[in-house]
Amino acid sequence: MDIKVLGPGCAKCQQTEKVVKEAVAETGVSATVEKVTDIRKIAEYGVFGTPAVVVDGDVKCVGKVPSKQDVKKWISK
């Protein structure tokens, strides 16, 4: 599973990365978590703002820090 956290690196983006990594660790899912900070690459996803989370190419949330429960749902399917 390929998970991308989109965000240039502010507190919310870092918090999102932390939540995602914790969710992956707790569920034991095999996944890579990549932080995308390049604004041009972020723009390719068409998101209105950051942070955003993308799971296997599917944008799951935009402009907010997701709950760990939500992330677990996304990666358990």
Add this chain to the structure above:
Amino acid sequence: MENKCCAANNEVMILACSGGSNVGQLSNRAAVELTQEGFGKMYCLAGIGGQLKGFVQSAKDVPVIAAIDGCAVGCAKAILKNAGIQDYNYIVLTDLGIEKNKNFNLSDEDITRVKKAVAAACNSPKTGAEASKFSRVVGCCG
């Protein structure tokens, strides 16, 4: 997307039909100016219409949407309905008494009327230059 940090929690997403008439182009011009004045941020309605995931999810997650249709045909409304988005502020420019035609020489007076209507629909106290004082785009992690 702007080269700035996180979205503000109260940022307004402005969606204009941008259609092929005076009122469509008025919606577009008002959206551009409201963005430039810091009231909100214009976003790509076509991306939502194309059901591109990043655009649809962005519209679902943003707390405030101002959707501007030029006329009662309601293209923006239809696009949002197809995307499953129900909660938004909605303005139809012909409802403001602006007649739909093919005169693309837009008047400053009409643009101002539209901006005021959008701001009123979003319960903002000011438009135009005053909007900057009440800016909803508050920068990094607002």
